[in-house]
Amino acid sequence: MPTDAAITPSTLSQRDLPWQIHWDVKTCTLCGRCTAVCPVNAIELGTFRKRNIVVPFVGGREKPTSNFGVYHGIRQRTDPGYACIGCSMCNLVCPNNSIAAIKSESMDMLRFHRDRGGQPRTRGGRRNRGDSVLDQMKFMRISMLTDPALDAGRHEFELRTLLGRVLPPAKALASWKANGWTPPVREIHPLMIGSMSFGALSPNMWEGLQMGVAYLNEELGMPVRICTGEGGCPPRLLRSRFLKYVILQIASGYFGWDEIIHALPEMKEDPCAVEIKYGQGAKPGDGGLLQWHKVNKLIAAIRGVPPGVSLPSPPTHQTKYSIEEAVAKMIQSMSMAWGFRVPVYPKISASSTSLAVLNNLTRNPYASGLAIDGEDGGTGAAYNVSMDHMGHPIASNLRDCYLNLVKLGQQNELPLIAGGGAGKNGNLAANAAALIMLGASVVQIGKYIMQAGAGCLGTEGDRCNICNIGRCPKGITSQDPRLYRRLDPEKVAERVVDVYVGFDTEIRKILAPLGRSTSLPIGMSDALGIADKAVADRLAIKYAV
Amino acid sequence: MCRLFSLTSTSCISPMKAIEALDMMKEGHDGSGVGLFLSSLEGPFSRYKGLPILSGIFTRDGFKRMEEYMAELGFTPRFQLTLDTTGNPPPGTPRREIYLIQVFDPPEDFKSLEQVLQERKLTGIRLHLRHMGQEKEDMVVFSFWPDVITIKEVGDPLETGQYLGLDREELCARQILAQGRQNTNYGINLYACHPFFIQGVSSMTNGENTAFVPIKEYLSTQGVVGYEGYQSDSEVFTHILHFTLKEMGLGIEAYKHIITPLQDSDLEAHPDREFLQRLKQACRRLIIDGPNCVIGCLPDKTMFMVQDRKKLRPGIVGGRPGLYAFSSEACGLDAVIPDRDKSLDFQPMHLDTAIVSPECKEVRICRQTQPLPLQH
Ligand code: SF4
Ligand code: SF4
Numbered sequence: 053m054p055t056d057a058a059i060t061p062s063t064l065s066q067r068d069l070p071w072q073i074h075w076d077v078k079t080c081t082l083c084g085r086c087t088a089v090c091p092v093n094a095i096e097l098g099t100f101r102k103r104n105i106v107v108p109f110v111g112g113r114e115k116p117t118s119n120f121g122v123y124h125g126i127r128q129r130t131d132p133g134y135a136c137i138g139c140s141m142c143n144l145v146c147p148n149n150s151i152a153a154i155k156s157e158s159m160d161m162l163r164f165h166r167d168r169g170g171q172p173r174t175r176g177g178r179r180n181r182g183d184s185v186l187d188q189m190k191f192m193r194i195s196m197l198t199d200p201a202l203d204a205g206r207h208e209f210e211l212r213t214l215l216g217r218v219l220p221p222a223k224a225l226a227s228w229k230a231n232g233w234t235p236p237v238r239e240i241h242p243l244m245i246g247s248m249s250f251g252a253l254s255p256n257m258w259e260g261l262q263m264g265v266a267y268l269n270e271e272l273g274m275p276v277r278i279c280t281g282e283g284g285c286p287p288r289l290l291r292s293r294f295l296k297y298v299i300l301q302i303a304s305g306y307f308g309w310d311e312i313i314h315a316l317p318e319m320k321e322d323p324c325a326v327e328i329k330y331g332q333g334a335k336p337g338d339g340g341l342l343q344w345h346k347v348n349k350l351i352a353a354i355r356g357v358p359p360g361v362s363l364p365s366p367p368t369h370q371t372k373y374s375i376e377e378a379v380a381k382m383i384q385s386m387s388m389a390w391g392f393r394v395p396v397y398p399k400i401s402a403s404s405t406s407l408a409v410l411n412n413l414t415r416n417p418y419a420s421g422l423a424i425d426g427e428d429g430g431t432g433a434a435y436n437v438s439m440d441h442m443g444h445p446i447a448s449n450l451r452d453c454y455l456n457l458v459k460l461g462q463q464n465e466l467p468l469i470a471g472g473g474a475g476k477n478g479n480l481a482a483n484a485a486a487l488i489m490l491g492a493s494v495v496q497i498g499k500y501i502m503q504a505g506a507g508c509l510g511t512e513g514d515r516c517n518i519c520n521i522g523r524c525p526k527g528i529t530s531q532d533p534r535l536y537r538r539l540d541p542e543k544v545a546e547r548v549v550d551v552y553v554g555f556d557t558e559i560r561k562i563l564a565p566l567g568r569s570t571s572l573p574i575g576m577s578d579a580l581g582i583a584d585k586a587v588a589d590r591l592a593i594k595y596a597v
Numbered sequence: 598m599c600r601l602f603s604l605t606s607t608s609c610i611s612p613m614k615a616i617e618a619l620d621m622m623k624e625g626h627d628g629s630g631v632g633l634f635l636s637s638l639e640g641p642f643s644r645y646k647g648l649p650i651l652s653g654i655f656t657r658d659g660f661k662r663m664e665e666y667m668a669e670l671g672f673t674p675r676f677q678l679t680l681d682t683t684g685n686p687p688p689g690t691p692r693r694e695i696y697l698i699q700v701f702d703p704p705e706d707f708k709s710l711e712q713v714l715q716e717r718k719l720t721g722i723r724l725h726l727r728h729m730g731q732e733k734e735d736m737v738v739f740s741f742w743p744d745v746i747t748i749k750e751v752g753d754p755l756e757t758g759q760y761l762g763l764d765r766e767e768l769c770a771r772q773i774l775a776q777g778r779q780n781t782n783y784g785i786n787l788y789a790c791h792p793f794f795i796q797g798v799s800s801m802t803n804g805e806n807t808a809f810v811p812i813k814e815y816l817s818t819q820g821v822v823g824y825e826g827y828q829s830d831s832e833v834f835t836h837i838l839h840f841t842l843k844e845m846g847l848g849i850e851a852y853k854h855i856i857t858p859l860q861d862s863d864l865e866a867h868p869d870r871e872f873l874q875r876l877k878q879a880c881r882r883l884i885i886d887g888p889n890c891v892i893g894c895l896p897d898k899t900m901f902m903v904q905d906r907k908k909l910r911p912g913i914v915g916g917r918p919g920l921y922a923f924s925s926e927a928c929g930l931d932a933v934i935p936d937r938d939k940s941l942d943f944q945p946m947h948l949d950t951a952i953v954s955p956e957c958k959e960v961r962i963c964r965q966t967q968p969l970p971l972q973h
Contacts, residue, residue, distance in 0.1 A: 195805060195887070207907060210860060214878055220819075221845050224879035228872060237878050239861070461818030463811070464882050567807035570857055570906045571884040575811040 062168075064130045068161035070514065071138035071153045073128040080150040082124055086142035091523040094136035095151075098127025126151060132165040139509050139516040141525040155513060166436075173436040174343075176519025176529060178334070178499055179428055180440060182512040184476055185447045185587060186483040192596060193579040195567040202569050204560035209569045211559060212275065213242040213493045215325055216395035216420045218465050235420060236395050238324055241268075241276045242572055243484055243555060245548075246425075246471050246496030247301045247327060247399070249283025250308075251342050251351045251363075252432035252519070254536035257506055257528045260544020262289065264505070265297050267545060268552050276552060277324045279496070282340050282365060284308015284354045290315035295323050301399075302386065303329035304339050305365030307355040316389065325395040325420065326386045330369070330378070333429030333446070333472035335438035336401030339365035343433055345522035346531045376412050383418045395420030402426040402444035402472065410453050414462055421467040423496065424449055428473025430499040430510075432529055433520030446472045447490060451591045454491025454575055464493060464574055471496030476512060480504075480551075481558030489576045490591065502528055505547040506539060599791070599803045600777040601912075602929045603892050604922040605900040607771065607957050609639035612748075613764040615775035618922070618929035620755040622777065629689070630778035631754035633763075634792040634799045635746040637771035637898055637955070641676055642744070645700045648675060649719050652739045652747040653726070654787070655695040659735030663726060670722065671704030678768075680748075680761045687760055690752030696761065698746050716796050720823045727788075727826065737787045740794045746770070747799075749790040751778075771955070772894050776801045789828035792893075793835035796823070800838055800893030802831035803925055804910050807887035809833060815882040816840070834891050837883045842895065849901055850963050850970055851876065853950050856885045857906035859965055868968045892923045898955035908947040914960050915942035921953045921960060 066072050073095055087095050102121050108114040128136060138153045166173040216237030219227060227234050245265065250258050261278060268274040275297075282303035289295060290312060300323045302309060331337065342351070342363040352359035369378045379398050386396040397420040400409055406424055413419040426446025431439065450470045457463040470492035474483040476499070484495040502508035506528045509516040519529035527536035563569060566579050573579065581594035588595035602618040604610060612633050619631070642650065655663060667674070680696035707715060723741040730736030739747035746768065750757050754777045758764070776791040791801035806812070809830035816824040816836050821844060824836050834856070841847050841855055858877040864870050888909030892902045902912050902923045914923045915930050917937045924930045927942065941960075945951045948965040 193807075195807060202907075208860070212861075214881060218878055218881065221840070221876075221879045221883075224875055225845055225847075228875050234875070239878075458814045458818060461815070461820065463815055463818075567805065567887040570886045571808065571881060573808065573811070573886075575814065576808065578810040 062132055062165040064132060064161055064165065066128055066130055067156070069128075069130065069135050070156055070160040070162055071136040072156055073126065073136055073142070074152050074154055075126045076150040077123070077125055079148040080125060081148060083147065085145040085147070086126060086151050089141045089145045089525065091139060091141065091518060091525045092134060092137055093129070094134050095126050095128055095142060098125050100125055132162055133168065135162050137516050137518055138514070139525050174433060174520055175436055175439070175517045176430075176432045176434070177510045177514075177517030178430045178439070178476070178512055180512050180514045182477060184428070184473060184483070185445065185582075186473065186486045187477055187479055188582050188584065188587075189482070189486040189593075190581050190596065191485065191562055191566060191579050192581040192594060194565045202564035202567060204557070204564040207564070207569055209560050209563065210571055211242065211556065212239045213467070213572050213574070214238070214464070215240050215277070215467055215469075215494060217417070218467075220465065233392060235417070236393050238277075238395060239275060240324070240494070241274050241552070242488060242494055243276070243552070244299075244469070244494050244496050245276070245278040245501055246498045247279040247281035247329065248432070248498055248502075249281030249301075249340070249342070250286065250354060251283040251346060251531070252281060252529060254524070254527055254530050254539065255350065256536045256539040256541045257502075257544060260506065260539065260541035261501065261548060262294065263541060263545035264548025266294050267549055269297050272549070272553070274552060274556070279327050282307050282329060283342070283351070284311050284356075286354060287311060287315060291318050291320065293321050295319060296321040298323050299325045299327050301327040301329055302382070303365050304367070304369045305363065307357070307363065307365065310356045311354060313389075322390050322394050325397065326390075327423060328379070328382050328386065328396065328398045330398050331401030331403070331425070332399070332431060333401050333425030333427050333443050334431035335434035336403060336443045337367055338434060338438050339367045341365075341433040341520075343520050343522070348531045351531060379409070379412060379419070380416055383416060387418045392418070397421035397423060397469070399423035399425060399469075402446050402449035404444060406444075406449050406453055407456055410456060410466070414457070414460060414466055419466065421469055421493070422453070423469035423471065424453065425496070426450075426470070426472025428476055429471055446470055446487070448590055450487060450492055451490045455592065457491075458575070463491070467493035469494040469496055471498070475500035481555050481562060484555070485559060485562045486580060488572060488574055489580050491575045491577075493572075493574055501548065501551065504551045506544050600925045600929070601775070601801055601803050601890065601892050602922065602924045602933075603772075603774040603894070603900060604920065604933060605772045605894075605898070605953050605955065605957055606920040608919070609637070609769035609771050610773065611764050612768050612770065612773055612775065613758055614933050615773045616754050616758040616763065618924060618932045619775055619777035621928045621932040622924070622926045630749070630751045630790050631757050632749040632776045632778070632790040632792050632801065633747065634774040634794060634801075634894065635748075635768060635770035635772070636744055636894060638744055638746065639769045639771070640767045641678075642700065642746070642767065645676055647743050648700050648702055649741050649743050650746060651697065651699045651701060651741045652745075653697055654693050654737045655697055656735040657694050659730060659733065660695050660697065662729060662733070663736055666726065666729065667701060671707075672701040675700040675702050680763070682760055683762055684760065687752045687756035690750060690757055690760065696748070717822050720796055724823060724825070742794070742797060745794065745797070745799075747792070747794055749787050751787070751790075772898050772900060774799055774801055774892060774894055786828050788826065791829070791831060793829070793832045795835055795839045796843065797896030798835060798839045798842060798893070800835040800891055802834050802889050802891045803912075804831070804889030804905065805887045806830040806833060806885050806889060808885055812837070812883060812885070819844075831889075834885065834889070835893070837885070838893055840883070848970060849895060849899060849950065849952060853903050853948075853965055854969075855880045855883050856903070857947070858884065863966060867966060872969070890925065900953050902945050902951045904945050904947055904949065906947055911944075913942055913944045914951045914953070915939065916957075916960075918959070919957050921957055923951070
C-alpha cells in the first residue's frame with residue numbers, strides 16, 4: 053500500500069479477516085479456476101512487483117545488480133464486502149492444491165465492519181457455536197444382569213413413531229365402537245426432514261431430497277417424511293401419489309397456498325400432515341425471509357409473487373390476534389380443508405412460552421402435535437444477531453414440555469417433534485436418541501441432511517453460510533442454474549438413502565444394549581446420564597462422572 | 598433370573614406344592630424371596646366368600662393401628678389366621694411379629710355401593726394401610742380382596758415356606774401363583790416381590806421390563822386408584838392387565854396385543870386389523886420391552902402365560918384335565934404333575950397367550966395372528 057493511500061476505518065489487512073488465503077506461487081499454474089469459482093469474489097488475479105537480484109559469475113569483477121519485474125498470482129481482497137467466507141471451493145477446484153483458506157487463529161476485525169450502509173450482517177446457516185448438550189449425553193442403562201443382549205443386526209426392531217393425536221385408550225375404543233371420528237395418526241420414521249422451502253433450496257436439491265424420500269418409502273419400506281417449508285410445493289408433486297410422504301407447511305406469508313388450494317380437488321393422496329409455522333429456532337420471533345437474489349421466475353410462480361423482490365413473511369399470522377386464536381382457527385381450517393383426515397400441528401421456536409402453547413394444544417382436540425425448534429436450528433436467511441443470540445436450547449424446552457404432558461397423563465398423546473441441533477457435530481443418531489429419550493416422538497433435521505446429503509460446506513465455525521444470497525457454491529441453496537447444475541439430484545437421493553440406512557443401524561446399536569426393540573423409547577429418561585450435575589438436575593436424568 | 602410356578606386345579610392344593618416346584622428350579626434363583634398368590638380358597642375361608650381378606654405383615658403396634666383404622670371404617674373382623682413360625686427364621690429372613698390373614702365384614706353402606714365403587718374402596722383401604730405402614734414401618738399390606746391371600750417374605754422359598762408352616766389346610770387353594778425371587782435391579786423390599794395384585798388381577802414375571810419408566814409415568818397419571826408406589830419394573834404388567842380388563846373392558850386375548858403388538862406386516866393380514874391398529878396406536882405407551890415371561894390370574898380365576906415379543910425367557914405349560922401348571926422350566930412341572938402327558942406340554946412363543954380357564958379342561962392357545970373374540 054502506498055504510504056499516502058487513504059486509510060478508512062474499515063480498511064482491513066488480510067490478518068484482520070477471519071479467513072486467510074494461502075497461495076503458493078511455486079505450484080500455481082494461473083489457470084484461474086479459483087477466481088472463477090469463488091462465490092464472493094474474495095480473490096482476484098493480482099499483479100505483484102518483485103525485485104530480482106542478478107549475481108554475476110563467481111570470481112568475476114562485476115558487482116551484483118538488481119532490477120524490478122512483475123509476476124502474476126492470486127490476491128485476497130480485504131474489502132469487507134468481499135471477505136473470504138472460507139468455503140474452500142478454490143481449494144476444491146485447484147488442480148495443484150496451490151490455494152487454501154485458513155481460519156485465522158486470532159479474533160477477526162471484520163465483525164466490526166459488517167454493517168455497511170447501516171445494514172447489519174445477514175446470512176444463512178447456523179448459530180456458530182460448536183457446544184452441544186446432546187453430544188455430552190451418554191446412554192447408561194445397559195442391561196448386564198438379566199438381559200441376553202439384543203442383537204442390533206439380527207433382531208427385529210420397531211422404530212416407528214406416531215404423528216398425530218393419539219386418543220387415550222378407553223376413548224379410542226369408544227370412538228371405534230361408535231364408528232366416530234378419530235384424529236388422524238400417521239405411523240412414520242422418527243427422523244423427519246424438517247422444513248426447507250422450495251426457494252430456500254435449489255430445485256435440484258429439492259428434487260434430490262424428494263427422490264431420496266420416495267426411494268426410502270417405496271423401495272426400503274422406511275416411512276420417512278419431509279416437510280416443504282413455507283414456499284409451496286411444485287404442482288406436479290401436489291398431484292402425485294408421492295404427496296403422502298410430504299408435510300405441507302403453511303406460514304404467515306401463505307406462500308404457495310394458492311397453488312395448493314387449487315390442487316386440492318386433483319390430489320390423489322392426502323399429504324402426510326400440515327405444519328403451521330409460528331416460529332423457528334434459528335430466528336425466533338422473525339418471519340421467513342427469501343432475499344430477492346433467489347426469487348426467480350419459477351419460485352415466483354410457485355409462490356404466487358412477482359420475481360426479483362425480497363419475500364419476507366411477517367413474524368405473525370396477520371389475520372389473527374393471539375396465538376391461541378391463531379392456533380385454534382388455523383388448525384381447524386387446515387383440518388377442514390382435508391376433511392379432518394390430515395394431522396395438523398403447529399411449529400414454534402423453543403421459548404420459555406412453549407409450555408403455554410402446549411397447554412393450549414392439549415385442550416384442542418384437532419391439534420395433532422407440537423413441533424419445537426431449538427436455537428441450534430438452521431435457516432436460509434436471517435440477521436446474524438437473531439441467529440446467534442435469540443432462542444432457547446431444545447433439550448430443556450423439550451423436557452419441560454414432555455414432563456408437563458406426563459403430569460397431565462397425556463404423554464405421547466400429543467407428539468412432541470423436536471428439532472434444532474440434532475447432529476450439529478455429526479452425531480446424528482446419538483443426538484436423536486437422546487432427544488427421543490427426553491420425550492420427543494419425532495426428531496427434525498435440516499442442516500444435517502444438507503451437509504450429509506448434498507455436501508453443504510457450512511460449519512459451526514462460520515464457514516460459508518451464504519445461503520441467503522443465492523450464491524451457494526454447492527448449488528444447494530441457489531436459484532442460479534449455473535450453480536445448481538453442480539448438484540446432481542440422483543446423487544443427493546443416494547446420499548439421503550445412505551444417511552437413513554446408516555442412521556437406522558446406529559440407532560439399533562444404541563437401543564439394543566438398552567434392551568429396547570419393541571417400541572421407540574420415548575421418554576426413557578432412565579437411560580440417560582451426563583457428567584454435569586446442573587444439567588442432570590435440570591433435565592431429570594442421571595448424573596454420572 | 599427369577600423362577601415362576603403356578604397351578605390351577607379343580608381340587609384344592611397346598612401352596613407348598615408350588616414351592617416344591619420352585620425348589621426344583623433352584624439353580625435359577627438365588628432364593629432371595631418368595632411370593633404367593635392364593636385364590637379359590639377352601640377350608641375356613643370358603644365360608645366367607647365375598648368378604649375381603651387382608652393379607653400382610655404387622656408389628657404389634659401396626660396391627661393395633663390397623664384394627665383401629667378398620668373399626669373406624671366400620672369393617673368388622675371375622676375369621677383370622679396368623680402364620681405360626683417354627684424355629685429360627687432361615688438365613689436372610691427377618692423375624693416378624695404377625696403374619697396376618699384376616700377376613701373383614703364391610704359395613705352396610707359399603708354393601709349397597711355399586712361394584713366398581715366397592716372395588717375402588719377396597720383398593721383405597723389397602724393403599725391407605727400401605728401408606729400408614731410406610732410411615733411408621735409397622736405394617737406391610739399385600740392384598741385386601743375377597744377370596745385372595747397373598748404371602749411374601751424374603752429368604753429361600755422352601756425354607757421360608759416351612760418356617761411359615763404354609764402346608765396347612767386353611768391355605769389350600771385352587772389357583773396358586775408362586776415366585777422364587779432372583780434379586781436384581783431393586784433392593785429387597787417386600788413390595789418389590791411378585792406376584793403383584795390389584796382388584797382381583799394378579800401377575801408375576803420373570804424378566805426385566807426395560808420400558809418401565811415411561812410406562813410407570815403413564816400409568817400413574819391415568820387417575821386410576823392403585824397405580825402408584827412402583828417398587829418393581831414388573832408391577833406395571835399387573836396394572837396393564839388391570840387396565841386392559843377394567844379400564845378398557847377387553848379380554849385376556851387383547852392383553853398381548855397391548856403389551857407386544859403385532860408388527861405392521863402381520864397386522865395387514867389380520868382379520869381384525871382396523872381394531873388392532875387402533876389398539877396399537879392408542880396403547881403404544883403400554884408396550885413393554887425387554888425379556889419377559891408373564892404368568893397371571895384374572896378375576897374370573899383364568900390363568901395365563903405370555904412371552905415378550907422375542908420370547909427371550911423360558912416358560913412351559915402342561916398338565917392333565919383337572920390340574921394344569923405354568924412353570925419357568927419343565928422340571929417344575931415334573932415335580933408337581935409327573936403323571937401328565939408330556940407330549941402335550943406347550944411352550945408359548947412370541948405370539949401366544951396360553952390360557953387355562955378355572956374348569957381346567959385344557960390349555961387354550963390364543964395366537965396373536967388369530968381373530969379376536971367379538972368386541973362389543
Ligand atoms: S475459500 Fe471460498 S470464499 Fe474464500 S477465496 Fe476460496 S472460494 Fe473464495
Ligand atoms: S454450501 Fe450452500 S447451503 Fe451450505 S452453507 Fe454454503 S451456501 Fe449455505
